Amino acid sequence: MLLTYLGTAAAEGIPAVFCNCPVCQEASRLGGRNIRTRSQALINRDLLIDLPPDTFLHKLQHKLDLSAVRYLFVTHWHMDHFYPQELTVRGSYYSHQMVSPELDIYCAAETKALFETIGWEANRETLDALHFHILSPFQTVETGDYRVTPLPANHMHELDRTGHPHPYIYLIESEGRRILYAHDTGIFLPEVWDYLKTAGPIQLVSLDGTGGTHENGPKSGHMGLPDDILVRDRLIEMGVCGSDTQFILNHFSHNGGMVYDKYAPLGAEQGFTVSYDGMAVEV
Numbered sequence: 001m002l003l004t005y006l007g008t009a010a011a012e013g014i015p016a017v018f019c020n021c022p023v024c025q026e027a028s029r030l031g032g033r034n035i036r037t038r039s040q041a042l043i044n045r046d047l048l049i050d051l052p053p054d055t056f057l058h059k060l061q062h063k064l065d066l067s068a069v070r071y072l073f074v075t076h077w078h079m080d081h082f083y084p085q086e087l088t089v090r091g092s093y094y095s096h097q098m099v100s101p102e103l104d105i106y107c108a109a110e111t112k113a114l115f116e117t118i119g120w121e122a123n124r125e126t127l128d129a130l131h132f133h134i135l136s137p138f139q140t141v142e143t144g145d146y147r148v149t150p151l152p153a154n155h156m157h158e159l160d161r162t163g164h165p166h167p168y169i170y171l172i173e174s175e176g177r178r179i180l181y182a183h184d185t186g187i188f189l190p191e192v193w194d195y196l197k198t199a200g201p202i203q204l205v206s207l208d209g210t211g212g213t214h215e216n217g218p219k220s221g222h223m224g225l226p227d228d229i230l231v232r233d234r235l236i237e238m239g240v241c242g243s244d245t246q247f248i249l250n251h252f253s254h255n256g257g258m259v260y261d262k263y264a265p266l267g268a269e270q271g272f273t274v275s276y277d278g279m280a281v282e283v
C-alpha cells in the first residue's frame with residue numbers, strides 16, 4: 001500500500017484560521033512543512049480517509065484525481081474530518097469522465113446523519129452514486145482489495161451522555177500488510193487493546209500527535225508524545241509491532257506548541273516520523 005498524508009493538522013490548521021499565536025506566526029514565516037492543512041489521507045489512489053474542508057486544496061496541491069477514489073472511510077463528523085457539502089458536487093453535471101462514478105462511503109450513523117442535513121442540496125444523480133454503509137465497531141468490511149476494521153476511538157467524550165457517537169480509528173489490511181490509522185483518539189480503549197492482540201502484525205502505526213510534546217493522559221481524546229510512546233511500547237510488548245513497524249505522528253495543533261522544523265528531530269529521537277502534508281510512505 002502507498003499511504004499519502006494529504007493534510008496533517010487538527011481542526012484549526014497551522015497557521016490556524018483566526019490565530020496570531022507564536023506557533024502560527026513562526027509557521028507562516030517558515031512555510032514549507034510547517035504549514036499544515038486539515039487531516040486527510042489517501043491509500044493507493046482509490047481509498048480516501050476523511051473528507052475535510054481542505055479536500056479541494058489537496059487536489060490542487062498534490063495533483064490528485066479524486067474521481068479515482070472508490071472508497072471513502074470517515075473517522076467521525078468533526079469538521080476537520082467531514083465536510084459533507086463537498087459530496088454535493090460529485091457526479092452529475094459537476095464532474096465528467098470520472099474514473100469511478102460510484103462511491104462507497106463507510107462511516108458511523110451519526111456521520112451519515114450529518115450528510116442528510118445537507119443532502120437536499122445534491123441532485124438525484126449525485127445521490128444515486130453515493131452508497132453509504134454504516135459501520136459497527138470491530139465488524140470488518142471487505143471492499144475491493146481491502147479489509148478494514150473500525151475500532152472505537154477514545155474521542156468525543158462530551159457526547160457520551162446524549163447518544164452513542166462512534167468516532168473510529170481504522171485497521172486497514174491489503175495484500176497481507178496492515179496500517180493502523182489512529183487519529184482523534186486518546187490512549188486506546190481497553191476493548192481496542194484486546195482486539196489488537198489478535199490482529200496480526202502491523203507494519204505502520206499512525207498516531208495522534210495533537211498534544212505535541214505534552215502528556216495528555218488517559219482521559220483525553222487526543223495524545224501527546226508521552227502518550228504516543230506509551231501506546232507504541234505497548235504495541236511492541238504485545239508482539240503486534242516490531243522492528244519493521246513504522247511509527248508516524250500526525251494530526252497536529254498549534255496548541256501542541258511546536259512547528260514541524262522543531263518537532264521532527266524530537267520525534268525522531270523517540271523513534272517517530274513526524275508527518276507533513278504530502279508525505280508518502282510505502283507499506
Ligand SMILES: [Zn+2]
Pocket residue numbers: 010011039078080081184251
Ligand atoms: Zn481532528
Ligand SMILES: [Zn+2]
Pocket residue numbers: 015016019020021022023024025254
Ligand atoms: Zn495559533
Ligand SMILES: [Zn+2]
Pocket residue numbers: 076078155184
Ligand atoms: Zn475530532
